[in-house]
Amino acid sequence: METDIISEKNGYTIRRAAAEDAESYYEQNYCPLDKETARLTGCKEEFTKEEVISFFLKSLDADDRYFFLITEPNGKIIGESVINEIDWDSRRANFRICIFRNTERGKGIGTWATEVTRDFAFEKLRLHRLELDVYSFNPRAEKVYFKAGFKREGVLRDAVLDGDRYADDILMSILEDEWKTIKGAVKK
Numbered sequence: 001m002e003t004d005i006i007s008e009k010n011g012y013t014i015r016r017a018a019a020e021d022a023e024s025y026y027e028q029n030y031c032p033l034d035k036e037t038a039r040l041t042g043c044k045e046e047f048t049k050e051e052v053i054s055f056f057l058k059s060l061d062a063d064d065r066y067f068f069l070i071t072e073p074n075g076k077i078i079g080e081s082v083i084n085e086i087d088w089d090s091r092r093a094n095f096r097i098c099i100f101r102n103t104e105r106g107k108g109i110g111t112w113a114t115e116v117t118r119d120f121a122f123e124k125l126r127l128h129r130l131e132l133d134v135y136s137f138n139p140r141a142e143k144v145y146f147k148a149g150f151k152r153e154g155v156l157r158d159a160v161l162d163g164d165r166y167a168d169d170i171l172m173s174i175l176e177d178e179w180k181t182i183k184g185a186v187k188k
Contacts, residue, residue, distance in 0.1 A: 005115040011073030012109060014081060014116050017060060021069060021077065026052040028077050029100040037100055040138050063151050063163045066120070070099070072114070078104045080119040081117060083125065091128035091176075093121060112144075114148045122179045129175055135160055136168035149182045 004016035017025070030052050031158040038045040051151050059067045070079035079101055097114055099105050120188040121127045132150065146152075150172040157168035 006068060006120055009112055009113075012112075013071045014068050014113055015071065017056070017059060017069045018069040019057060019082070022053045022056045023078050025069070026055055034101055036102055037098060039162070040135065041098055041139070042135065064093075066125070067179070068113075068117060068120075070109065072104070079109065079113065080166065081088075081113045083117060083121050083127075083130070086127075091126065093125070093127055093130055095121070095130050095132045105140075111144045111147060114144055118148050118179065119183075122176055129173055131171070131173040134170050134172065135162070136170060137162050141173075142170060145172050146147065149173070149178055151178070 004018075006014045006016070008014075026049055030047050030049075033043075033045050033047065035045055059065055059082075062084075063082040065082065066082075066083040066086075066136075069077050070081060072078050079098055081095075081097045083093050083095055087093065095114075095117060097110060097117065099110050099113075107115065118130060121130045130150075131153075132145065133156075134145060135157075151174065153171045153173055156169040159169040160167050
């Protein structure tokens, strides 16, 4: 399988997803989906194999999406990083990331993947704006986004249900000039 590796660090890779990954993607992460992952991403906990494989393959062909897999040194898929909803005319897109298992969180992998994907969005895709949303009950992710240069733009108050309580949906973005400033500071 030919892979399009975007970045590698300590044996972990971020690479373009390929059709050959569909089965492993499902088997390694959706049998079943980690409950905390479902909570943090706002998706349901159970998916059929057909649902996951079908969505995976459609994602590869979408012209408004770049779908990256995060793999550990042994090749196991442990996460995804996605630039989607690309509006080529206004040069803006949405960003989302997921580290599928709690055992892989807190190691800096999400921070690294966020920064690599952010750089890809501005360097390769020449975007002007990259945006995301994060739930208020996920402060660790919000901290990662701040570290990567995203700024808080607004809050959709009580927009999501977390069990039997409401939580906020926090809107964040980074603009091309802000990214250039970050990259300029890194080079010095």
